[in-house]
Amino acid sequence: MQFRGDLPTPALLLDLDAFESNIATMAAHLRVRGKGFRPHGKTHKCPEVARALVAAGAIGCCAARLAEAEVFADHGIPGLLITTAVIGRDKIARAVTLAKRAPDTIFCVDDEANARDLNAAAQAAGVTVLVAIDLYFGRTGILPGAPALALARVIATLKNLTLMGLQSYDGDAAHTTPFDARKLRTDGSMAQAIETKAMLERDGIACPMITGGSTGTYRFDSENPGITELQPGSFVFMDLDYGRIGGADGPEYRDFKNALTVVTTVVSRPPGFAIVDGGYKAFSTDRPFTPRPVDLPGVTYGWAGDEHGRLNLADSPRELKVGDRLEFIPPHCDPTVNLYDSIYALRGDRVEAVWPIAARGKSQ
């Protein structure tokens, strides 16, 4: 049997009690409100996590990328939804292959030419699609309203595509602070999706599904009668970034527990500092803040290259020595998880399972 203290560092750790609590909280919240629960797999890229979510009532698993969805399909995860468009001949061919082996898979389109290409490749078996709409974000998706309606009308004429509804993601809403401003933002964004759905239906085009939402907006989106299902991701793990968006009761967002840490070893102790064996290759670096040490108040982490971090011990109440193991909450969970091959699932200090992050690096 393996224990927390045995693991080679740096390693990615999951506190199963916190993880299960997070899943139970989100699943119960959505169940009570009658919303579908299709959590986003881009956060965890791990079939075992997807399986735990399905066991808790999830209807499926979102994937950001085709390659990610292929891995989930390989592991028998149902109800896949690929939240970005599949562009180019080769990817369209792979998408059709995936649709044949996992017929409940849903794809997103936001462009007429791409929809026609997908239709041509799909043949009689057919492909189920959503129109992805761009909600204030300026990234991907067609504009809601008339442009989305025009695309939906084209799709309605394409005999190998079945239109299921709208993919509606406002990436900035999830991080709008404080809490009340976040409600205003997501309600405003989602109103556009709901109005677009009404336009389609007035036009005789069925649109049973509006899917979207995030860990930051689930409380509001789940009260919105127009939304049929939610696709939050980060709540399973949490991270410093989501901790900072603010909650109903103050500046720290406490709806979910930090379940994810990276464990490192102190490898050097220059005067006033502890050097740990985790740097750019052990933690996400896309946020303007650094990993937060667990149980070391007053101690801050500074980047010290690809392989190392430097802890400033000037205000540390605790003595540290070479060989000590220190855990950190990562700044941003998704790109951190993507650095590791597996996650150690812990019950207390006992390693209950080692879960392969089978879709790590599968961005194609």
Added chain:
Amino acid sequence: MQFRGDLPTPALLLDLDAFESNIATMAAHLRVRGKGFRPHGKTHKCPEVARALVAAGAIGCCAARLAEAEVFADHGIPGLLITTAVIGRDKIARAVTLAKRAPDTIFCVDDEANARDLNAAAQAAGVTVLVAIDLYFGRTGILPGAPALALARVIATLKNLTLMGLQSYDGDAAHTTPFDARKLRTDGSMAQAIETKAMLERDGIACPMITGGSTGTYRFDSENPGITELQPGSFVFMDLDYGRIGGADGPEYRDFKNALTVVTTVVSRPPGFAIVDGGYKAFSTDRPFTPRPVDLPGVTYGWAGDEHGRLNLADSPRELKVGDRLEFIPPHCDPTVNLYDSIYALRGDRVEAVWPIAARGKSQ
């Protein structure tokens, strides 16, 4: 046969002509000056790259981590040097196993207790070590001079350890600008290593090896008579970060060519922007600048989340459409390479080989 335009995106591309030119330049430079050439494998984590370097005259391959070195050993790469200390009972046991199967492997120590632990585990077969010294950097390594001598004296009494010399890396020297200041910095750093070696030898302790240096300082270190071998890494690929350190002839460092790019696809074209399918999971994010588009003057890349980048086309002379493929020079090569499972080695537009990045994620 596969071509550049066939590859699923995002993908990591290597221009073999530039790569071979970089290797030939560095190998010839060091050969003429009689310096050992032990390039750092933390940059590429790829046995095929290590093999190409050995074929060009490298005496071995550095590794930042034990797990990285184990992968190189699995692929038959000779002359391994692990540039950081191996801390903890389990890692020491693995280090001794590695030393048995690859007896020319060299380890670094910077702490007396760790040296004694390594000696106890090593048994009669023995382990070869360097004393790692800290050159102004405050990360790992023992201080040069008297502290290093004291540690060397201990090692001399440990019958299972063979002291080979000094590991001398000044991480800041590589990025000191401009060119002349860089020379002063590395010469000053390395003078401490050379003085420490002299102290050891006056004390009767043989110290045949001083190893260190980088892509940024190789011109100076290779002229330094006290240094026996160099361990540059990034020159094989180059990146934006090294391009900015300045060369002998101006602010751009041109000693080596950019051989590494990430190819992406345009997946959306909101007015004034092109959205590409490469974000935090496709590029390093540890530097304060973004990937640079190849052959798109006036166009800048902005981060747009885990999966996307947003190109500002306001000043773009070129029209772009969905499906176009765009390449980017990554900000920092090492953490970028660490995101990918393989590298496509291109001769012009033809894929000549696909090389597994076998040590990707092997940080333990």
